[in-house]
Amino acid sequence: MDKHFICLANSYKRGGRCVAGVEIDIDADNRWSVRKDTTGKPIWIRPIDRHTEYGEIPEGDAHFLPLLSIVKITDVIPCPQYAHSEDAYFDSMFPIGKVLPYPEVMWQLADYVHPVLFYDSEYSISIDAYNRGDYSLMLIHPESFSFHLDPTKARAKYFMTFRYNGVTYDFSVTDPYFYAYINQNPDALESLSDVYLVLSLGLEYEERHHKLIAAVIIPSKATPAINPQVIFQESLHEKSVRQFTRQERRVYRRAIVVPSQEGLSLYLKRKDGKDRFILLESGCHLESWQKVNLKTVSLVTYEDECGQEVYRIRKYASPREWGVMSLLRRFLRLKERTKLYD
Numbered sequence: 001m002d003k004h005f006i007c008l009a010n011s012y013k014r015g016g017r018c019v020a021g022v023e024i025d026i027d028a029d030n031r032w033s034v035r036k037d038t039t040g041k042p043i044w045i046r047p048i049d050r051h052t053e054y055g056e057i058p059e060g061d062a063h064f065l066p067l068l069s070i071v072k073i074t075d076v077i078p079c080p081q082y083a084h085s086e087d088a089y090f091d092s093m094f095p096i097g098k099v100l101p102y103p104e105v106m107w108q109l110a111d112y113v114h115p116v117l118f119y120d121s122e123y124s125i126s127i128d129a130y131n132r133g134d135y136s137l138m139l140i141h142p143e144s145f146s147f148h149l150d151p152t153k154a155r156a157k158y159f160m161t162f163r164y165n166g167v168t169y170d171f172s173v174t175d176p177y178f179y180a181y182i183n184q185n186p187d188a189l190e191s192l193s194d195v196y197l198v199l200s201l202g203l204e205y206e207e208r209h210h211k212l213i214a215a216v217i218i219p220s221k222a223t224p225a226i227n228p229q230v231i232f233q234e235s236l237h238e239k240s241v242r243q244f245t246r247q248e249r250r251v252y253r254r255a256i257v258v259p260s261q262e263g264l265s266l267y268l269k270r271k272d273g274k275d276r277f278i279l280l281e282s283g284c285h286l287e288s289w290q291k292v293n294l295k296t297v298s299l300v301t302y303e304d305e306c307g308q309e310v311y312r313i314r315k316y317a318s319p320r321e322w323g324v325m326s327l328l329r330r331f332l333r334l335k336e337r338t339k340l341y342d
Contacts (some may be wrong), residue, residue, distance in 0.1 A: 002073065006032075009067075010177070020200070026070075031229045039113050042139070044137040050089050066263040067215060070095065077090070100226075102224050111138040116165070117169060121167045137199070137201075142162035143162075145160055160173055171199070198216075241299070243299075243316075252294065254269050257280070298315075
């Protein structure tokens with residue numbers, strides 16, 4: 001059986017990723033609607049890999065599923081495990097479009113059924129409570145929130161304190177897109193005024209199941225330009241393709257692939273501090289945190305449906321392939337010079 005879902009979480013999980021979302025139905029007019037149970041709660045699905053130790057999705061199979069993408073998943077076989085009732089094996093999954101984070105979209109996906117988060121107001125639950133549970137995923141709209149860093153960690157780890165239904169919670173953030181967003185916009189936390197949170201109940205750790213923030217979604221303040229119920233297909237017209245010039249390569253100190261809420265991006269760090277982030281094309285085949293030689297990629301300029309220029313990164317050669325081509329070019333130049341003296 002095949003299904004469709006809106007991807008609302010693509011977070012870290014035991015060396016891989018935890019992908020999850022709300023199931024939807026799609027009609028003949030390309031309109032989507034949320035599937036709900038008898039209580040009115042959106043139905044979630046968590047695809048798990050039957051070949052990995054904890055069911056985690058390998059990094060390379062998950063990075064092309066940005067948040068809010070509409071994903072088709074094939075040959076679904078439910079395999080509920082206590083509170084992880086949303087788990088399901090699958091054969092393949094791939095994006096077919098996306099929704100935009102308008103408030104009109106987000107409120108349809110949110111959970112308004114459960115008064116507390118995962119059975120009580122604590123930050124974790126016992127193994128017994130987990131074994132009796134029947135859900136482990138939800139999307140909420142907190143009443144207020146603030147972020148703070150864990151000072152005991154060598155690497156930045158954020159926690160979020162927020163209020164929901166009058167109760168204060170404090171959960172850790174495991175959303176890689178959130179960390180990339182903060183790295184790109186260091187002052188963004190001070191200006192955030194509205195977020196939706198995807199919450200997940202983690203696997204057992206030290207005889208407890210901890211409650212986690214799997215995704216932080218920032219709703220759009222813009223007026224919807226399209227019907228929010230229609231699957232959005234970005235229409236791009238290719239205008240030009242070029243390689244980075246020698247001058248550009250000298251300006252950028254490094255280029256590295258980083259995750260973002262829209263997908264993988266190439267982070268170009270400039271010496272003058274004017275950094276750039278350019279999305280990768282879907283067939284780029286680069287992985288998160290991979291360092292990139294700018295000689296091996298191209299900059300593609302598109303025009304979107306509104307007439308605005310949109311940039312993407314396209315991979316045209318591996319470093320090894322580029323090295324071989326470089327040696328070949330040098331050999332040909334040397335051969336031409338030799339002819340001049342014959």
